[in-house]
Amino acid sequence: MKYNIKVTKSKESGLSSVDFDNIPFGRVFSDHMFTADYIDGEWTNFEIVPFGPFSIHPACLALHYGQAVFEGMKASKTADGQALLMRPEMHARRINNSASRLCMPDFPEDLFVEALHQLIGLDEAWIPPQTGSALYIRPFMFANGEFIGVAPSDTYKMMIFTGPVGPYYPKPVRLIAEEEYVRAVKGGVGEAKAAGNYGASLLPAKKAREAGYDQILWLDGNEFKYIQEVGTMNIFFVIDDTVVTPATDGAILKGITRDSFFHILRDKGYRLEERPITIDEVVQAHNAGKLTEVFGAGTAAVVAKVSDLTYRDQEMVLPPLDENSVGTILKREIDGLRAGTIVDTRNWMVPVSKMVTA
Numbered sequence: 001m002k003y004n005i006k007v008t009k010s011k012e013s014g015l016s017s018v019d020f021d022n023i024p025f026g027r028v029f030s031d032h033m034f035t036a037d038y039i040d041g042e043w044t045n046f047e048i049v050p051f052g053p054f055s056i057h058p059a060c061l062a063l064h065y066g067q068a069v070f071e072g073m074k075a076s077k078t079a080d081g082q083a084l085l086m087r088p089e090m091h092a093r094r095i096n097n098s099a100s101r102l103c104m105p106d107f108p109e110d111l112f113v114e115a116l117h118q119l120i121g122l123d124e125a126w127i128p129p130q131t132g133s134a135l136y137i138r139p140f141m142f143a144n145g146e147f148i149g150v151a152p153s154d155t156y157k158m159m160i161f162t163g164p165v166g167p168y169y170p171k172p173v174r175l176i177a178e179e180e181y182v183r184a185v186k187g188g189v190g191e192a193k194a195a196g197n198y199g200a201s202l203l204p205a206k207k208a209r210e211a212g213y214d215q216i217l218w219l220d221g222n223e224f225k226y227i228q229e230v231g232t233m234n235i236f237f238v239i240d241d242t243v244v245t246p247a248t249d250g251a252i253l254k255g256i257t258r259d260s261f262f263h264i265l266r267d268k269g270y271r272l273e274e275r276p277i278t279i280d281e282v283v284q285a286h287n288a289g290k291l292t293e294v295f296g297a298g299t300a301a302v303v304a305k306v307s308d309l310t311y312r313d314q315e316m317v318l319p320p321l322d323e324n325s326v327g328t329i330l331k332r333e334i335d336g337l338r339a340g341t342i343v344d345t346r347n348w349m350v351p352v353s354k355m356v357t358a
């Protein structure tokens with residue numbers, strides 16, 4: 001342990017009231033959380049404390065000007081009870097990339113990972129043992145300066161809390177290509193996991209749902225021509241046996257699942273193209289019978305299969321995924337790594353070292 005993280009254990013665990021077979025997503029929280037403060041140019045007050053609300057000043061800068069970034073990751077458990085993190089250093093790096101774009105300070109990446117080990121180790125019993133279930137981990141950083149003024153805060157808070165989530169078996173997703181609203185533009189904050197990006201997506205997502213679709217296919221903000229992402233996931237197409245995903249250009253979040261897929265696809269010998277892809281190309285591929293799969297990629301679902309995609313007045317219906325579909329193979333690999341049933345040849349899975357016990 002390099003850092004001195006002070007631990008105050010909760011007096012009572014909430015665990016006994018949780019039904020692991022029936023967990024509402026995002027509404028159940030584990031016993032402890034990690035907190036740190038950025039004061040006078042450095043990070044300090046590293047603590048694990050009982051999970052709970054805290055007070056903030058009404059002028060808290062994050063509430064007014066949106067200096068807030070976050071991460072989303074999962075801890076899983078093998079059949080013999082070993083808790084695992086997947087590529088935690090990638091999340092440590094990405095929250096700093098996000099923070100940097102929002103003019104927020106770097107958080108030491110080794111402290112981020114150490115805090116995860118201590119927090120998850122302490123609340124290990126909250127990792128659901130059921131296949132496909134996991135402990136969702138939510139690290140976030142926000143400006144807590146107490147003044148009104150559009151300027152970077154001089155103080156920040158970093159926190160990490162967790163909560164068990166059940167298996168995510170999304171039904172195939174109905175997609176609509178969005179031509180009124182945009183998620184992100186080049187030069188904006190689309191590549192950051194900034195809180196404001198998600199706030200801005202709520203209205204278009206609501207309208208899409210009212211029109212009968214599950215998610216939005218986001219197009220670029222200049223020409224509404226280049227494909228960016230799907231909902232809050234990266235997107236993959238299989239065209240003529242080649243896996244194609246949009247190249248990141250500053251407006252697309254660099255998903256960690258996306259990156260893991262690249263490694264798996266290359267290892268398995270698939271043809272992979274990371275390049276700009278237009279909605280017209282997708283329509284043409286579909287019309288020529290060459291578009292065999294469309295799926296979203298992200299931590300929550302791993303793979304979310306697209307059943308149909310509507311662009312203007314054309315609805316493109318995709319065939320169902322089968323055992324040999326690229327999306328199925330990718331999901332199986334990630335799920336197997338998380339469960340410890342597939343050998344981790346890439347050193348992605350990090351056993352949680354239990355530094356503090358509950």
Ligand SMILES: Cc1ncc(COP(=O)(O)O)c(C=O)c1O
Nearest residue numbers: 232233234253255256257298299
């Ligand atoms: C906008 C957006 N795109 C893509 C992703 C997928 O990223 P990851 O695979 O790191 O979860 C996420 C989820 O984090 C997201 O919020």
